Amino acid sequence: MIDATNISKVFNGRKDRKETLAISNLTMSVKRNEFVSIVGPSGCGKSTFLLMLAGLEKPTSGNLTIEGAPILGPGVQRSIVFQEYLLFPWRTVQGNIEFGPRLRKVSKDDCLADTRDFIELMGLTGFEHCYPHELSGGMQQRVAIARALANKPEVLLMDEPFGALDALTRESMQMELQKIWLQTQCTVLFVTHSISEAIFLSDRVVVMSKRPAIVKEELKIALDRPRQRDMHMTRQFREYEAYLKNIVWEEVN
Amino acid sequence: MNQIKFRKFLSPILILLIWQTIAINGIVPTWFLPVPTEVMKTLFGMIMSGEVPHHTLISLGRAFSGYLLAAVVGILLGLLIAWSTIIEDFFDPLIELIRPLSTFALIPIFFLWFGIGNTSKILIIFKSCFFPIIINTIAGIKGVDAKLIMAAQSLGANGFQLWTRVLLPSAMPMIITGLRISTAIAMMALVGVEMLSSDSGLGFLVIDAQRTFDTERVFAGIGVLSIIGFSLDKLARYIQSKALSWHSETSLGGGM
Known part of the structure; x- marks a missing residue:
């Protein structure tokens, strides 16, 4: 449904006019009704990518399409939180x-x-x-x-929506988001810092590298739906978590 | 609550009592400091004779005209400046040059160009009120969170809707603060200009009484001005709190 091909984004510094390459040749796609999370180090360009999908930022180069049609600006079929x-x-x-x-x-x-x-x-x-x-x-x-x-909307874009909430509220919001997603059947792209949140919610977790961002890893999450809170304790969940943490850790250092 | 209200009356009553005691015992001559109760009698007489209502209406008419003109021009031009950098670059030097200039420095020029009638008086009030209004309008619009605009755009707001449904309501607390500050400024400019050159209005009433050493009338006039200023600010605060009932902090800006 969403296809991003060779997306690059260059920011021009306001003061020194130095060019920063935030995203470099990023290619990924999202299927209809899929729940995809994007994790990665701070400032890697995850949010910028989401803003591009919302039509609020333009890629410097590359193709960004939804159902084959290029994304040229904001549109009501894509909502951002x-x-x-x-x-x-x-x-x-x-x-x-x-x-x-x-x-x-x-x-x-x-x-x-x-x-x-x-x-x-x-x-x-x-x-x-x-x-x-x-x-x-x-x-x-x-x-x-x-x-x-x-x-x-057909696509719900979420930029660290629960980042400012306390741990308990955050957990209950995750449960509710899952419920909403199951009921409305929209496609969700979810940017987060929390690896366990990404695993808990997603069909697929995409790990972005540090700047300039590319897709470093993609991992299918094969946990049953609807996910329950105690799934955090299962061996499979812990394995996903350990695996993803390692990859993100490599990028941070 | 009642106790707090009572406490707020304490200091004015105390000052009036001390003043009354000093004046009535002849410690200072009454042409220097008149007796408060006599001032009130004089004021009552001036109200009943129609003198105070007459001058008050003239003064309020001038203040209101200048203020309204400043509000309309200030808000509209402020919005245009916030909208377009070309318009901003054109007007900004003018604003920065004229704004710090004392209004009273311009009075001779205004009298020269527009005569000593109502026009120059209204324009002087306009000049005084204009800048707080335009500066607050510009700051209000420019201060809107860029991400709030993004949120509105993603919900489908086009350029015009962005102005009417996001930028204007967001800037409203600042715009209203500018309008409120200017009510007090309008009264100050009004009295100043009426004292310098006028044969009517409350400023004239006060300065005319002073010329004849009729200090009771001076104080009566000051009393009326004080009540008007106080009531206007109360009214402005009331309008502000009604218009911004959604706003969690309605106690914006100090009175001037």
């Missing part, structure tokens, strides 16, 4: 979630009916009229995910 939630503070939970549909002139009543499912799915029932600053971090991220889903 950021680590910083980035909710609109002047809009209520309901107002945030219906932001996308309202842009396309969907009537208020239709929005209300349409978004109800996502509000329920994300456990936000009863909070529709709250403002973002009245919610905890975990709840804010739920709103951000519901907002992304309200556009009914």
Whole structure:
């Protein structure tokens, strides 16, 4: 469904105008309905790659296509969720979630009916009229995910979405994300620092190298669905984890 | 709550009492420091005779005209400057040159060009209010988180929708702060310009009473100005808190 071929990205420094090669000849593809995680050292260009898929950054060279059509800019079939939630503070939970549909002139009543499912799915029932600053971090991220889903995207791009959450909230959000993915059957590209999070959620984990980033390793995760919390303890899970940690560790050093 | 409210009345009441005691006992002559109760009597008389309402309406009319002009031009030009670097590069030197200049330094020129009528007075108030409004508008728009814009774009917002649904609401706290600061500035400029050249308005009322050593009237006029200034700020704060009910910190900026 998504094909990235020989993607390179060069950043021009603002002060010294020095060119930095962030991504170099990166090639990878994602199948429909697949859940793929990208892990790699900090600053390796994972987030930049995700922004390119969202149409918010342009590759310096290479081909980026979705269903064979080149990605030229943002599109509603691709929604992105950021680590910083980035909710609109002047809009209520309901107002945030219906932001996308309202842009396309969907009537208020239709929005209300349409978004109800996502509000329920994300456990936000009863909070529709709250403002973002009245919610905890975990709840804010739920709103951000519901907002992304309200556009009914085919691809959900997630840039370290649970990175700012505490460990317990993070775990419960992982369970919910799996539930959402199983229900909505969209394709998910998930950038994370946490190897265990990547294994737990994904069909496939992609390891990126340090700058300039290429695909260093791809690993299929053959754990049964739906994944349970205690799977972290299984021998198979631990083997995946040890294997991936080694590869990432090589890149960090 | 009631106790806190009472405490806030304590210092003004205390000062009035001390003042009353000093003035009534003839420690200083009344033309130097009039008796507060006499000032209130004078003020009451001036209100009943229609004198205070007359000058107040004229003053408020001038202040409001200059303020409104500054608000409209300041916000619109501020948005244009934040929108286009070409427009910014054109206007920025002008803004930086004129902004630090004392409004009062421009008064002679304004009188020369626009006469000593209402036009020059309104323009002087405009000059005073314009800069806080435009600077806050520009800073408000430019300060919007680039990633918030990205989030909106990915949800499907086009260029125009980005302005109406993200940039403007995001900048609103800053824009409203600029507008609020300027209400106090408008009153200051108003009184100054009315004292320099006018035959009407509250500034004229005060300076005219001073010329005839009618200190009670001076204090009565100051009292009216103080009440107007206080009420305008309260009104501005009220509007701010209503318009920004979503904002978690509505106690923006100190009063000027």
